[in-house]
Amino acid sequence: MIIDCHGHYTTAPKALEEWRNKQIAGIKDPAVMPKPSDLKISDDELRESIEKNQLRLMNERGSDLTIFSPRASFMAHHIGDFNVSATWSAICNELCYRVSQLFPDRFTPAAMLPQSPGVDPKTCIPELEKCVNEYGNIGINLNPDPSGGHWNSPPLSDRHWYPIYEKMVEYDIPAMIHVSTSCNPCFHTTGAHYLNADTTAFMQCLTSDLFKDFPSLRFIIPHGGGAAPYHWGRFRGLAQELKKPLLKDHLLNNIYFDTCVYHQPGIDLLTKVIPVENILFASEMIGAVRGIDPETGHYYDDTKRYVESAAVSDADRYKIYEGNARRVFPRLDRALKARGK
Amino acid sequence: MIIDCHGHYTTAPKALEEWRNKQIAGIKDPAVMPKPSDLKISDDELRESIEKNQLRLMNERGSDLTIFSPRASFMAHHIGDFNVSATWSAICNELCYRVSQLFPDRFTPAAMLPQSPGVDPKTCIPELEKCVNEYGNIGINLNPDPSGGHWNSPPLSDRHWYPIYEKMVEYDIPAMIHVSTSCNPCFHTTGAHYLNADTTAFMQCLTSDLFKDFPSLRFIIPHGGGAAPYHWGRFRGLAQELKKPLLKDHLLNNIYFDTCVYHQPGIDLLTKVIPVENILFASEMIGAVRGIDPETGHYYDDTKRYVESAAVSDADRYKIYEGNARRVFPRLDRALKARGK
Numbered sequence: 001m002i003i004d005c006h007g008h009y010t011t012a013p014k015a016l017e018e019w020r021n022k023q024i025a026g027i028k029d030p031a032v033m034p035k036p037s038d039l040k041i042s043d044d045e046l047r048e049s050i051e052k053n054q055l056r057l058m059n060e061r062g063s064d065l066t067i068f069s070p071r072a073s074f075m076a077h078h079i080g081d082f083n084v085s086a087t088w089s090a091i092c093n094e095l096c097y098r099v100s101q102l103f104p105d106r107f108t109p110a111a112m113l114p115q116s117p118g119v120d121p122k123t124c125i126p127e128l129e130k131c132v133n134e135y136g137n138i139g140i141n142l143n144p145d146p147s148g149g150h151w152n153s154p155p156l157s158d159r160h161w162y163p164i165y166e167k168m169v170e171y172d173i174p175a176m177i178h179v180s181t182s183c184n185p186c187f188h189t190t191g192a193h194y195l196n197a198d199t200t201a202f203m204q205c206l207t208s209d210l211f212k213d214f215p216s217l218r219f220i221i222p223h224g225g226g227a228a229p230y231h232w233g234r235f236r237g238l239a240q241e242l243k244k245p246l247l248k249d250h251l252l253n254n255i256y257f258d259t260c261v262y263h264q265p266g267i268d269l270l271t272k273v274i275p276v277e278n279i280l281f282a283s284e285m286i287g288a289v290r291g292i293d294p295e296t297g298h299y300y301d302d303t304k305r306y307v308e309s310a311a312v313s314d315a316d317r318y319k320i321y322e323g324n325a326r327r328v329f330p331r332l333d334r335a336l337k338a339r340g341k
Numbered sequence: 342m343i344i345d346c347h348g349h350y351t352t353a354p355k356a357l358e359e360w361r362n363k364q365i366a367g368i369k370d371p372a373v374m375p376k377p378s379d380l381k382i383s384d385d386e387l388r389e390s391i392e393k394n395q396l397r398l399m400n401e402r403g404s405d406l407t408i409f410s411p412r413a414s415f416m417a418h419h420i421g422d423f424n425v426s427a428t429w430s431a432i433c434n435e436l437c438y439r440v441s442q443l444f445p446d447r448f449t450p451a452a453m454l455p456q457s458p459g460v461d462p463k464t465c466i467p468e469l470e471k472c473v474n475e476y477g478n479i480g481i482n483l484n485p486d487p488s489g490g491h492w493n494s495p496p497l498s499d500r501h502w503y504p505i506y507e508k509m510v511e512y513d514i515p516a517m518i519h520v521s522t523s524c525n526p527c528f529h530t531t532g533a534h535y536l537n538a539d540t541t542a543f544m545q546c547l548t549s550d551l552f553k554d555f556p557s558l559r560f561i562i563p564h565g566g567g568a569a570p571y572h573w574g575r576f577r578g579l580a581q582e583l584k585k586p587l588l589k590d591h592l593l594n595n596i597y598f599d600t601c602v603y604h605q606p607g608i609d610l611l612t613k614v615i616p617v618e619n620i621l622f623a624s625e626m627i628g629a630v631r632g633i634d635p636e637t638g639h640y641y642d643d644t645k646r647y648v649e650s651a652a653v654s655d656a657d658r659y660k661i662y663e664g665n666a667r668r669v670f671p672r673l674d675r676a677l678k679a680r681g682k
Contacts, residue, residue, distance in 0.1 A: 144527075151490070151527040186485075186492040191544035191579050195568045196537035203532035223572070227536045230571035231564070233604025237630030237641040238532045263574025269610045289578035300578040 001341065002304065003325040003332075004058070006176065006222055006258050006282030007066035007107075009096055011053040013045045016095065020074065023088065027080045036091055046095070047102055053286055055106060061304050063283070067329070068096050069110040069141050073189055075180035077115040078148035082123055086114040089127050097135035105339070108332055110139040110176070113164075115146040117153070122163035132171050138331040139220075140168070142175040144201050149184030149193055156201055156219075157208030165214050172330050174218035174256075177201040190288035198226025202255065206239055206247070211254040218254055218328055220280060224261035224270050232273045248275065256328055258282035259303045259320065262289055264296075267306035276316040280324050281307060342682065343645065344666040344673075345399070347517065347563055347599050347623030348407035348448075350437055352394040354386045357436065361415065364429065368421045377432055387436070388443055394627055396447060402645050404624070408670070409437050410451040410482050414530055416521035418456040419489035423464055427455040430468050438476035446680070449673055451480040451517070454505070456487040458494070463504035473512050479672040480561075481509070483516040485542050490525030490534055497542055497560075498549030506555050513671050515559035515597075518542040531629035539567025543596065547580055547588070552595040559595055559669055561621060565602035565611050573614045589616065597669055599623035600644045600661065603630055605637075608647035617657040621665050622648060 019039040026033025054066060070092035077085055089112050096109040111131035113124040131137035142164060145151050154160040156177070168175060182193035198221050211217060221228065228235055236247055244250050256278050261267050270279060282303065289300045298305055307320060326333035360380040367374025395407060411433030418426055430453050437450040452472035454465040472478035483505060486492050495501040497518070509516060523534035539562050552558060562569070569576055577588055585591050597619050602608050611620060623644065630641045639646055648661060667674035 149492070151492075151525055153527070155527050184492055186494070186496050186541060186545070188544045188548055188579075191547065191576065192537075192541045195540050195572060196533075199536050199540075199568065200528060200533045203529045204527070206532065207529055223575075227540065227568035227571065230568065230607050230610060231536060231602060231604075233602070233607060233634065233641050234564075234630055235532065236636075237603055237632050237634065238529075240632045241630065261572060261574070262578055263572075263614075265610050265614050266571050266574060269571060269606050273604070273606050289575055289582065291578050291581045293574065293578065295577075300574050 001065065002063040002281060002321045004063045004066040004283050004285070005220065005280045005325050005329070006260055006284045007054060007068045008071045008284065008287065009068060009092070009099065010071045010286050011049045012071065012095060013041050013049055015039060015041050016091070019091070020088065023084060024079060027084060036087060039091060041095065043098070043102060046098055050099055050103060050107070055103065057285055058106065061302055063304060065105070066107050067110050067139060067332070068099060068107040070096055070112040072141065072178050073181045075112050075141070075143060076148065077143055077146035077180055078117055078183055082114065082116040082119045085116045086127065089114040093127065093131050093135065093137070100136065108335065109135055109137045110141060111135070111137045112141050113143070115143050117147045120163070121161055125163060125167055128164070128167055132173065136335065137173070138329045138335070139173050140175045141178045143179050144177055144197055144204070145179050148180060149182035149187045155204040155208070157204050157210045165217050169214055169216055172216070174220055174328050176220040176222055178222055194223055195226045198223050199228060202226065202228045202235070205251055205255060206235060206244065207242060211251070215253070218256065220256045220258060220328065222258045222260055222282065222284070224259065224266060225257035225274070229257065229270050229273045252278050256280050256324065259307055260284045260301070261306070262300040262303070263293070264306045264309060267303065267310050271310045271312050276312060276319050277324060279320050280328060281321045342406065343404040343622060343662045345404045345407040345624050345626070346561065346621045346666050346670070347601055347625045348395060348409045349412045349625065349628065350409060350433070350440065351412045351627050352390045353412065353436060354382050354390050356380060356382050357432070360432070361429065364425060365420060368425060377428060380432060382436065384439070384443060387439055391440055391444060391448070396444065398626055399447065402643055404645060406446070407448050408451050408480060408673070409440060409448040411437055411453040413482065413519050414522045416453050416482070416484060417489065418484055418487035418521055419458055419524055423455065423457040423460045426457045427468065430455040434468065434472050434476065434478070441477065449676065450476055450478045451482060452476070452478045453482050454484070456484050458488045461504070462502055466504060466508055469508055473514065477676065478514070479670045479676070480514050481516050482519045484520050485518055485538055485545070486520050489521060490523035490528045496545040496549070498545050498551045506558050510555055510557055513557070515561055515669050517561040517563055519563055535564055535629075536567045539564050540569060543567065543569045543576070546592055546596060547576060547585065548583060552592070556594070559597065561597045561599060561669065563599045563601055563623065563625070565600065565607060566598035566615070570598065570611050570614045593619050597621050597665065600648055601625045601642070602647070603641040603644070604634070605647050605650060608644065608651050612651045612653050617653060617660050618665060620661050621669060622662045
């Protein structure tokens with residue numbers, strides 16, 4: 001079984017974006033603020049948006065199940081206040097839930113949170129609880145920078161974030177650490193801000209003792225861990241300077257990297273440097289890089305091809321494809337077992 | 342000949358730091374502001390600080406010449422106003438110049454600029470001119486984020502920076518794009534901010550047509566290019582989405598990466614993915630990672646060992662060690678030739 005742990009609903013029907021644009025207009029002019037019930041998307045429209053896109057590519061490429069969350073770049077937690085984020089999160093999470101109900105063997109939902117800059121993260125708990133208890137979400141996406149590129153929240157090691165972590169531990173769910181759109185002109189969203197956030201989050205964990213406070217907390221750092229595996233020697237050396245334990249003891253019981261690295265040499269480095277137990281298969285398809293690589297004739301984001309060609313044993317490839325995901329997402333494992341898988 | 346294109350004067354006599362601390366105190370209390378002439382460092386002190394440190398390691402490891410600039414983390418352009426930065430830059434650049442005079446065959450200077458947040462970069466030109474014309478500097482360090490982690494300057498592609506570029510083109514000198522200390526608690530200086538800046542700068546160039554305006558402008562992106570080589574497929578794909586030319590045509594006539602990647606798999610990826618013409622040998626020794634790697638028994642930052650073991654031909658290794666540096670730093674090449682080298 002091949003589980004893609006990183007998929008976003010990037011192909012939602014246009015009505016969603018139109019509703020969002022009205023909501024953004026409504027921040028300035030309450031008279032035009034739409035109601036959630038104004039958004040009408042039928043099951044057929046959802047089905048079509050998936051069958052023609054993610055499901056088609058999953059079938060072509062041979063992956064079985066996608067952990068599916070709202071479009072990362074559209075979370076845009078910096079827009080409006082908490083209520084704007086709360087309404088928008090509820091709508092986006094409901095759509096991913098409906099997709100998972102329409103294709104229960106192929107999509108399982110992970111939740112975005114109604115984060116808002118400067119607002120206590122504990123305000124996200126009710127949406128998180130609903131998504132887990134009512135929608136069967138098996139993980140969340142946590143944005144370490146809800147400002148969208150201004151980085152004015154405390155680091156992930158700060159107690160600011162502990163209410164989220166306490167709930168994650170209670171529910172035994174991991175978080176993918178994933179920023180959203182950059183509204184800072186210095187940072188291109190998918191070419192700089194995403195990768196910077198991955199590296200930043202990793203280093204915030206490295207310099208802290210967060211996982212002493214939460215030994216069972218689990219973070220997935222997407223996009224192959226940003227710059228971390230490429231600079232693994234640097235990070236090992238920095239941990240040493242800071243008198244921290246070896247990274248494998250200090251961080252690798254709690255941090256996992258996905259395989260969203262869009263060329264063979266990158267995946268080769270990832271699988272060589274990072275213990276296989278800490279690597280989860282993912283493509284972030286259909287996402288930032290949708291084209292065909294002229295050097296290979298295949299989609300850049302068809303990461304399964306790279307994992308197939310990486311120098312790992314079949315037993316290790318099983319861990320990357322399925323075994324690790326079942327361990328990192330215990331609620332997914334239970335749901336699969338309940339369906340005899 | 343082995344040229345290390347990335348060395349900072351991290352081992353300057355303590356008097357320098359003490360002077361700087363007084364200067365910082367003087368920002369609030371002008372009565373305690375020191376004069377530049379209050380800083381007394383003898384040639385013997387300079388000699389000792391170099392012979393016991395960088396020069397000793399250069400001899401042990403077998404590198405010949407270091408391009409030597411003021412300590413990056415101490416540039417701290419966010420402290421004080423332009424005058425504070427101007428005085429501090431002048432002092433730091435003078436020290437590197439004096440080191441280059443004491444060890445003319447082993448150190449050649451590159452300048453820091455008196456950048457200051459919100460101040461027009463053209464104010465840096467007089468210091469730059471002095472460093473090139475009087476001190477024989479062959480390159481500069483350009484900080485894309487003088488705020489120290491708040492990223493509120495325009496991207497490097499903005500005309501804001503053009504006065505610097507015009508002078509660089511006139512003088513035929515390259516810039517290493519190098520940030521300084523982070524004063525944003527989200528970003529660890531050497532574990533996140535440095536690498537993020539590298540990735541950010543690369544993407545700022547990618548999304549722009551900067552090198553159409555300045556076809557002969559040359560940037561060195563340090564620390565192995567941040568996350569760029571590891572995610573080379575992503576960047577190739579993003580350039581394709583943005584309808585830009587192939588990266589080799591769009592950026593690689595102007596952008597170079599150094600070898601400050603502190604483990605063998607990282608250097609292996611760098612030399613595999615990036616054309617050898619775009620790789621410059623460097624160690625950033627003595628810098629962020631000073632320890633010995635328990636996995637190898639050698640210093641993490643002894644990058645020559647990794648380059649020696651990389652799968653490149655002797656002809657290509659010559660380019661990495663010497664040939665490319667002579668091409669990217671023409672003033673260095675001329676100075677070497679003038680000394681019969």
